[in-house]
Amino acid sequence: MGDPRGFLKITERQTANRRPIEVRIKDWKEVYEPTDPGVLKNQAGRCMDCGIAFCHHGCPLGNLIPEWNDLTWRQDGRGAIERLHATNNFPEFTGKLCPAPCESSCVLGINQPAVTIKEIEASIIEQAFDRGWVQAHAPERMTGKTVAVVGSGPAGLAAAQQLTRAGHTVAVYERDEQIGGLLRYGIPDFKMEKFHIDRRLEQMEAEGTRFRTGITIGKDITWDDLFRRYEAVLIATGAPKPRNLDIPGRELEGIHFAMPYLTQANKVVSGASLENQVVAAGKKVVILGGGDTGADCLGTATRQGALSVTTLAIGNQPPAERRADQPWPTFPTLFEVASAHEEFGERKYLANTVRFVGENGKVTGIEIAETDFVDGRRVPKPGTEKLIEADLVLLALGFTGPDGLIQVNENSVALDDRTNLARDEKYSTNVDGLFVAGDAGRGASLIVWAIAEGRAAAAAIDEYLEGSTSLPSPVKPTDTGIHA
Ligand SMILES: Cc1cc2nc3c(=O)[nH]c(=O)nc-3n(C[C@H](O)[C@H](O)[C@H](O)COP(=O)(O)OP(=O)(O)OC[C@H]3O[C@@H](n4cnc5c(N)ncnc54)[C@H](O)[C@@H]3O)c2cc1C
Ligand code: SF4
Secondary structure: OOOOOHHHHOOOOOOOOEOOHHHHOOOOOOOEOOOOHHHHHHHHHOOOOOOOOHHHHHOOOOOOHHHHHHHHHOOOHHHHHHHHHOOOOOHHHHHHHOOOHHHHOOHHHHOOOOOOHHHHHHHHHHHHHHOOOOOOOOOOOOOOOEEEEEOOOHHHHHHHHHHHHOOOEEEEEEOOOOOOOHHHHOOOOOOOOOHHHHHHHHHHHHHOOEEEEOOOEOOOEOHHHHHHHOOEEEEOOOOOEEOOOOOOOOOOEOEEEHHHHHHHHHHHHOOOOOOOOOOOOOOEEEEEOOOHHHHHHHHHHHHHOOOEEEEEOOOOOOOOOOOOOOOOOOOOOOOOOOHHHHHOOEEEOOEEEEEEEEEOOEEEEEEEEEEEEEOOEEEEOOOOOEEEEOOEEEEOOOEEEOOOOOEEOOEEOOEOOOOOEOOOOOOEOOOOOEEEOOHHHHOOOOHHHHHHHHHHHHHHHHHHHHOOOOOOOOOOOOOOOOOO
């Protein structure tokens, strides 16, 4: 523990500044400015090293938070990145994008604002990249075993790095043109610029991981062929199937799922020129769905020059403070003001979408009504209907699971009761040698869970191939973290 009285001397939580709104909405660069090293040291010094570190359990990766808080306070950046990399392959992704369940379970958070754990994590890895401390760790000995990883999101990448370092020959297959999954094509640059992915891929390539892009397994190469070529296969294909809203008027032009819209925007920001890109410029935009994806659509539409943006959520507005039934140290549902909400637009809660209306085949508005709760169902309250104008509607209503059936040796990979790919305690599907990790098995979740599952599935595969493993296994497929 760095400063035994740190939490008594510094009671204020100081977080990174967001760039001024009028400046940041004119570009796509990250919203947050780097935090001053002095502020970081003070914030790290607030960690009480409380003995039973609930933050460590709150983090699905089991990050050694008190240890690297202490090392940050002592300004031992090398020691801090060594302890951080011990449990997290990609702290730059989580340090920028994690909703930080660790902070919800920080013991200081019982009667003071929690330690700024996520920002300390981000600063440790930034300093490490700046100072050249992130080096390739090629394996000392090759096992001669081969593994294919299908999907290059955080789950696939974490598994591939662990398995490569364990000495296996690993190839990552990705259907998109570039590696990264939702990190590259879902999450906009204003949350995390793409160079963070690229510099990590350089390290992975130097370690020996092979990347094969533009190949869809199941189409360009059959699952059977892949399975014949490799001794083990990991499915890390995500849960991209979007939830639809099948109401009158759905067929009208101008109504799009969020992901194709965000993918196009991300490609264009990265320099691609696309024909028929859906853009929000000059449009009245309505986003259905109040989660992360909706906020990313909002920030994108703002930067594209939308005339107005209204976000509709069917449920109640979450509270600003913990509810009594979500006490510390659980990860509570709170009203969040993401940077995109601060910039532009209006948010409406308890808004039930009744039908889309249009003219000449194009959407012109949405009829909404107040949400009523009948027998636990959310239904439109008769007599409260009203029309809001819209010429671009984005559906950000969540995801229902992985794409299509996977056939191997004439067997379909079994699904669980939530239509995700079923797996046992060792991340194995019903087909021997075929494993699943990340959103494909868990359902749409978070980056921190994808990395944790990628690491755990790598340990299971290593054990399957070698009979034993020394790779860490931070989570079980059934773990859900500290929830109320
Ligand atoms: C818009 C958006 C914003 C988000 N923001 C956040 C955030 O801020 N913080 C956070 O923690 N989480 C966020 N999430 C969730 C997070 O991105 C996911 O939980 C995480 O990326 C899942 O990782 P994954 O590796 O399982 O899958 P993915 O990242 O979805 O990657 C799967 C990859 O598999 C590839 N693939 C699929 N099928 C095949 C095939 N047959 N052959 C070859 N390749 C294939 C896909 O092209 C894709 O690249 C967000 C999600 C979305 C949609
Ligand atoms: S990965 Fe997320 S939960 Fe874990 S320490 Fe970082 S911010 Fe906290």
